[in-house]
Amino acid sequence: MNRFLLPLGAFLVLLGFLFVGLKLNPREVPSPLIGKPVPEFTLPQLHEPAQAFSPRSMRGRVWLLNVWASWCVSCRDEHPLLVEFARSHPVAVVGLNYKDKPGDAQAWLAQLGNPYTLSVSDLDGRVGIDFGVYGVPETFVIDKQGVIRYKQIGPVTTDALQGKILPLIRELEQG
């Protein structure tokens, strides 16, 4: 009897590992940027290309950076949530319009609504690389000191918004 106990135990441990592995998402690569200062950049604004935007101007405020593009299908999924969020919360949402044509991007916002305080055009995706973007959409929560506190990979969902993003924003605004 005893001689079967050890292999059975080992098998159960393996089963446990495999079971946990089933639920992990290999596409969600944890960002090394969490807890680091937001990368500096200066980019033209989508609606007023003559004006530049830099994250430095957001010091002292908690804000969201949402990476989006008009060619991105999942951005359409999360868009109504962002519009609703912008309507009901005074938190600034900056859009990083990633590798998009400004004309397409403006038409997309005109059609679906514009939840962004402002959007900036990252035409060649360089700023996206600085943020470790490897898919669109992605959303960053940035605190008053300009430190990235959270990264949502993929569309913002109601669960993520209610469970993580909103509580974090509330906490950060206290501090």
Place this chain on the structure above:
Amino acid sequence: MRAPAAALLAILVALGGVVGAREAVPTAQDPVAARRSVELARKLRCLVCQNQSIAESNADLAVDLRRQIDEQIAAGRTDAQVVAFMTDRYGDFVLYQPPLKATTVLLWAGPALLLLLAVLVLRRALRQQDETPAPAPLTGAERALAARLLRGEATAGRDEAR
């Protein structure tokens, strides 16, 4: 029937060659820089198509990252600096060969530990086999029974009880 199929196959193979030839076109002019660029790109995982390196992948992000590598080499950065640029943004996950640190010790030492464990188990099993006492020699009655069984005079089992 066969000829069109063969022609189609030939076209597909030719197309495959064309498509394959588009992979990893080095944009740097200097051959040494180009070789460095490709070697670096081979070490880095493409995050969009995770089982390909940046050198193999044609995903937009891989193309952008290859451009980054080229630019940084042209700017005189060392290989280590280029790799650090990537891991600062995308984490150790982009490295096909993860660095040895506290969180990856198990990954590196795991195979050796498993081998050690297997050797220990094998040694214990062999020792147990040695310690099992040899069966006691047969008694006279058992020998007689075996002899009768071999001659076919008796059936195995409860002979003595009869």
